[in-house]
Amino acid sequence: MNDTIRTVTCPGCGKAVAWQAASRYRPFCSARCRQLDLGAWASEAYRVPTSPPDGDSAGGDQHLPDSSAGR
Numbered sequence: 001m002n003d004t005i006r007t008v009t010c011p012g013c014g015k016a017v018a019w020q021a022a023s024r025y026r027p028f029c030s031a032r033c034r035q036l037d038l039g040a041w042a043s044e045a046y047r048v049p050t051s052p053p054d055g056d057s058a059g060g061d062q063h064l065p066d067s068s069a070g071r
């Protein structure tokens, strides 16, 4: 018999979340944490860690081979 409710840690805030049907946002504790996590993930994904556009001064010289296309 396993009547002990299994709990997981919410990746958003670290709160213990009961792993049961009632916790529809598991492993998150709430919809907010899930949204926050998804948002952070999206931000990380969209943020391309390329070199900053230093030579962005007025020049008109198209010397930017790296257009960072794709995802």
Ligand SMILES: [Zn+2]
Pocket (backbone or CB within 6 Å): 010, 011, 012, 013, 014, 015, 028, 029, 030, 033
């Ligand atoms: Zn949470």
